[in-house]
Amino acid sequence: MDLQLRNRTAFISGSTAGIGYAVARILVGEGATVILNGRTQEKLGLAVQQLQDEFPKETILGLPADFSKVSEVERLLKKLPDIDILVNNVGIYRAASFFEATDDDWQQQFEINVMSGVRLSRTILPRMMTNNWGRILFISSECATLVPEDLIPYSMTKTALLAVSRGLAQLTKGTGVTVNSVLPGSTLSEGAEQFLENTARKEGKTKDEIASAFFSEVRTSSLLQRFAGLDEVANTIAYLASPLSSATNGAAIKVDGGSMGGIL
Template identity: 70%
Template sequence: MDLKLKGKTAFISGSTAGIGFATAKALAKEGANIIINGRSKNSVTDAVKRLEKEVPSGLVSGVEADFSYKKEVDNLLKKLPEVDILINNVGIYKSQSFFETTDDDWQQQIEVNVMSGVSLSRYFLPKMLKQNWGRILFISSECATLVPEDLIAYSTSKAAMLALSRGLAQLTKGSGVTVNAIVPGSTLTEGAEEFLKMTAEKEGKSKDLVSADFFKKVRTSSLLQRFASVDEVANTIAYYTSPLSAATNGAVIKVDGGSIGGIL
């Protein structure tokens, strides 16, 4: 299927690895111009080279910025060109008890996970409205609803993204701009791979067995009963960046393997 993205420019925050990189690859294959983002120059350079190798026909550039620091965000906005597609993907988390989570921990996760999208959307949404076309996507998480006990701050930030996404969508009424939120479930990112490897070594089990146990004992609500691949999530994201998705606005799109449940 041709997603009609040739010539569109997409900026993806936090895209040197995981879902962000897989999304960059999916959009590059569709002919979009890709701007990779990461916290360091080295990580961005490596990701750009990797993407150019995997999609030789792609038009790829990169810019570093750590969304923990307002000065770096301000500098980023000065460097970025006009974009047609904004994907607010960057995110951080700390797995810890609520009672051990400090105000600084809360602030950092809100700053990176939520305020990054606020800053980028505030900058790009007026430009999209002026040209009467654009796509903004927020990459949330199943944790916004499931709220694991060791991820309360992270889950709160991901839930806030859903409200932010819906609110911005209401500003696009009658235009060719849409704003939606994607809610991935348990996904086999590099971080998840490392978790499975470390747990397998610690417990003397195979990675496959540790993965299976995760869904039997932890993410029991999953209907998929396995980790989604980053490409499976990215393919869904790619569609909602497309002109073909024009009738979807202000929505929460689940790519959660059925873990959240419910009919809405």
């Protein structure tokens, strides 16, 4: 399927690894100009080079900014060219009991997970409206509705994104711009791989045993009963970023392997 992305420019926050990088890879493969982002020039340079080696004819750029630092975000916003596709992907979590999570934990997760997308959209959405075309995607999580007890601040940020996304979609009424959110389930990013490896080492088990125990004991509602691969999530995001998804606006799309339950 041709996603019709040639001559479109995309910015993906937090895209030197994980879901963000997987989305970037698909968009570049479809001919879009992609701007990667991460906190350090060094890791960003490596990610840009890796994609450039794979797609030597395409344009891949990098703009560093740490979304926990407002001054860096402001600098980034000034440097951004016209963006057709904004993927608000950056997100962090810190597992802790409700009683141990500090004010800083709440504020830092809100700052990075929610305010990153708010600040980027405030700059980019008006230009999209002027151009009468654009795609904004907020990467939420199954945690927005499952709310694991050790991830209450993180889950709060992921529910907040749904309201931001829906509200912005309402501002696009009658235009060619759409704003949607995507709710991935447990996905095998580098972070998840590391978690499985560490737990396996600690418990003297294999990674596969730890992964399968996660689904039989923790994420019991998952119909998939395994971690999704990065591309399984990135494919949906890439489709929603494309002109082909023009009738989907203001929606929250689950890529959760059925974990959230319900029909809608």
